[in-house]
Amino acid sequence: MIMRIGSHCQGIIDIPPLPTPKLTDALVQVERWHLLNAPASIPTSPTNPSTESIEHNWQRDPSSDYAEDTTCGIWMPCLWVCEEGRGLGDVVERVGEDGEVARWRVVEVGEEGEDERT
Secondary structure: OEEEEOOEEEEEEEEOOOOEOOEOOOEEEEEEEEEOOOOOEEEEEOOEEEEEEOOOOEEEOOOOOOOOEOOOOEOOOHHHHOOOOOOOOOEEEEEOOOOOEEEEEOOOOOOOOOOOOO
16 A cells, blocks of 8 residues: 655555575554655746746655565555546556566545545
8 A cells, every 4th residue: 555645755665585595474554654855836036937847856755665576566656646637547557577466556545635634
């Protein structure tokens, strides 16, 4: 599961036991990200009223313990989920070296500003 709330993103994955030297026991791994530059628009120039977006700058939290394992197709696309324009039903997939397909689908999207409290 991957969730983004405001400028924070967290992914949690339950990895089943696999016949690889690295993953002989089931385990849960977590990845956390924090957005350093909140999304915003700025004027392109003082005389031009059009705007351009400030690029996002995601920083991985050092307490994250998730490590991608391409041999088994274990993969958690936190930053893909957080891209602008991501919508309900969007899907991304990757085939591991073992031929297994890892697939992630957006199943819930909150309304913009829904997490704001007044």
